[in-house]
Amino acid sequence: MRRAAALIGWVALSAVAPGAAHLRAGWKRTGYALLGGYLVVAGCAAVVIANADAGLAGRALNWLTQITVAAAACAVAWFSLVIHSFVVLRPGTLTRAGQVVTGLVCGALAVTVAVPFALAAQYVAVSQRTIDTVFAEPAAGMRGGPGEAGDPWTGRDRVNVLMLGGDWGDNRIGVRTDSINVASVDVHTGNTVLLGLPRNLEHVLFPPGSPMAVRFPYGFQLPESKPGWREDLLFSVWQYADDHPELFGGRRHMGPETLKETIGYILGIRIDWYALVNIWGFAKIVDALGGLVLTVDRDIVFGKYGEGVVPAGTRRLSGADALWYARSRTGSDDYNRMRRQRCVFNALLDQADPATVLSRFTEMAAVMRKIFQTDVPRPMLEHLVPLAWKVKHAEVTSLQFVPPLISTASPDWERIRLLTAKAIRRSASPAHRRHRLSPTPQPVFSPIDEGCGAV
Known part of the structure; x- marks a missing residue:
């Protein structure tokens, strides 16, 4: 059972540090690519979060379709990552009981890491439907869009x-x-x-x-x-x-x-x-x-x-x-x-x-x-x-x-x-x-x- 526990540990580590299980299994090129890509994306996300404000939240309303697709893609990617991490660690070398236990645990882990991204995709899609239902596109010539020089209030104070x-x-x-x-x-x-x-x-x-x-x-x-x-x-x-x-x-x-x-x-x-x-x-x-x-x-x-x-x-x-x-x-x-x-x-x-x-x-x-x-x-x-x-x-x-x-x-x-x-x-x-x-x-x-x- 020690080997089964170690396999589960490496798969769990891969869920937060993609590529760890691949490096452990000797898939060095894939492991480094996954880990490097993850660090770049995480770094960019950290910079965005650190500089996020209400203005960014407002602009994000224009990207709801892209955010929905990205969140859904992340859900699929993280699920696939956990499953592939499990596979490359060769669970077939374990006893039958070990294979069953590790398979169940890693399957549950794959679902768990995918759920937050899936929920985010659902919430964003619901937001877009609600906004599109309640708020209409302005008719030609109707006031309400950004003013000159990017001023949304057209120089007004209130x-x-x-x-x-x-x-x-x-x-x-x-x-x-x-x-x-x-x-x-x-x-x-x-x-x-x-x-x-x-x-x-x-x-x-x-x-x-x-x-x-x-x-x-x-x-x-x-x-x-x-x-x-x-x-x-x-x-x-x-x-x-x-x-x-x-x-x-x-x-x-x-x-x-x-x-x-x-x-x-x-x-x-x-x-x-x-x-x-x-x-x-x-x-x-x-x-x-x-x-x-x-x-x-x-x-x-x-x-x-x-x-x-x-x-x-x-x-x-x-x-x-x-x-x-x-x-x-x-x-x-x-x-x-x-x-x-x-x-x-x-x-x-x-x-x-x-x-x-x-x-x-x-x-x-x-x-x-x-x-x-x-x-x-x-x-x-x-x-x-x-x-x-x-x-x-x-x-x-x-x-x-x-x-x-x-x-x-x-x-x-x-x-x-x-x-x-x-x-x-x-x-x-x-x-x-x-x-x-x-x-x-x-x-x-x-x-x-x-x-x-x-x-």
Whole structure:
């Protein structure tokens, strides 16, 4: 059995130092070639890893097919290497029992070393399918690609992304954007302002000259569909535009672009892209992450008849509980709900660590393909990955346009724009200068986790 143990040892060594078993067996030319090639590749990989950053991760999104092929090839190569190392050591000279034992052990070893490469190939292939499904190639003339001289932001200091939570589904008609936030991101520092608008904003004004402004010159106003039932609030803009292609010369599916232009006009900024998540699928994402740890400051009652409750306290919430915590208006209002949605967003930002995401990657990718839509062009992902990394390590503040800051029934549009501009200037200012900014009577700029409790 000593010879069998030695054979297994040499094969195991070959799994981490290719060529060792071949040198032992006298296959010197093959052994040195394998070992030398391995050292060159390992050295190059070490240099790449040592210099890797979020920018490299972004560029890697353009090489997903090549990475998948390379990982699959490595899986086959390492499996074949272990098997060939076993063969060149002449296991036939062992006793029958020794041949059986060494064969089983080395076969298991071959599978073990191939599995990580096979999993990597699978994860990369799943990533490519998800990206290709969610992110479309930009149409000719559409903005969103790299700017002049390789500047992806075309000389701009900020990008603004409209983040929406909608509730479309097979058993529901249309899309209602119940959660409306704009992330204004400093492309240099990652400092971000989260601008929240209430879903029940009335008399919404549209950009002058736009089809919606022509139709509603004095603001978005419709007759009640039934007593007390309003369909002319901010959350209905998307669906109204989708339902009336005649306003847009027959063009269909104008809801996203109309809402982007409308929100941009309200805030006084340009909205670059939107991202819409189906809030009914949000629970599946949370479950895929293993739940979210949240501090619930009071019992949150939910359900048509108040039959459910998310108890107060700090705990790990399931996807369903996190969804109801973010959505319930029972015994509450839209503004308290906006605060809770902000707390959930912050928890996702903090708790979606790479290890958790990787361990549940396939499940999360399958869910994302069904519940997520955006107009972010595929080529921009290369640049958004390093920007997202900056955001995760930068200051994220929040400005929520809720009473008493503004009136949802009679909004002061100029005040909204002025406060938006001030929040963006504050975010762009160096930290040591922020105390010099003139104070407001009310602390409207706050950390994103303010009011969320300690976790």
